[in-house]
Amino acid sequence: MVDALGLIERGLNRPDKIPRYVVGLLIPSSNWGPEWRRRGDVVQFEPGGYASSPRTRPEFASNLYHEVAGLGSVLDDHLEGTPERSIEVGCGYGRLSPWIAEYSEDHVGVDPDEDALERAVEQYGDIDSECGAETEPEAGLEFVPARADSIPFPDDSFDLLVTWTVLQHVPDEVIRESATELRRVLSPDGLAVCCERLRPPADDHIWPRSLETYQRLFEPLELVDVRERPVEPTWAEAMDTMRPAESVLVFRG
Template identity: 35%
Template structure:
């Protein structure tokens, strides 16, 4: 066996290079790891596993891009229409993807999320937000409790049999001068847990509100479909 210094150095270098190759390959696998987008029906509502959401991105780089584009647009809309609130409510807040950004424009922000596992994670991450396990069409809040209500890709997952009752519940908990900001799918065919509805249908459903404006939802450029509309309603 050749154990000369030159041979040992070559062996050590080969081992080191193989180790570096293994580290690089692992990093590549992690960077392309798919986000868990699996949905399930639970106790008569549709929910997701932590790590994903309906129509989720293929990998973490796309998720980062989605987050950038969505939050940028959300902030722009809030700024453009000078939206602020004493008491705000986000329905279907999930693990708080957009919750703190809404909460920055409210003195007292509430997040409603029926998935207890997800909600517990949100409570730890954002203790400044009040979290409850309510769900539409039954919210445990008094009439005219909020001057801002937000749904972000939530109403699209409410089946036709419950959508009008759910919207009327939103109207019940909003004040006389409230703003309702929704971001929902508006085109395409219904799926197993998604029911796209046109802007016009939402305009008719929110009978107590006036549709101020709507904008195409902005997501990552690689998203292959229309991503929905952001709609701003005001009493």
């Protein structure tokens, strides 16, 4: 049987040890919920955890709009022509995939979480990435199970690579192999766009890394731009007190 009083006493003595999901249950406005679980060296997310759990559908929609617009302006500013192939590593349930797909001839989303990929296929597998119309499942947007440190494509396969709040969830033990693998599949003059947390605090599922660390990990790619992660303005205010915003890093081969 659960010792409720004992748990409360432990929480009062060591508030830093209270699990985040308990805080989320007690204080819903904290936005803290049971949003992830660790399986070996892969952190996987509950569906509500992907976009840092906006509390309401309007907030989710607004946040997605701002995020997609911001991602689009990075791509507009840095892409020269239309990439033939693009890859989104850690695509989750594909909330950004159709938009990224609009920027290349063929887009592939990869993620180790097969439940999330199943949702991605359900949601977007039959969307024509060119015009948003429903068609037969098409080659322009596909989803493949894979981890960042083991991508099932040959060297130099992609002209554009996106990681959007993914590498920050890759533990230190595997980040080097993951970055090496990302560089391997990116074509020599390709573009890599990574939206990741640079500033502490770290916690049990986020490993913030400095700009210099990412530069070293992606060498010899050149860092050509750094921006704040675009988020819905009122949400950004609320978020800032709880966790630092991620940054968008743009590397070119």
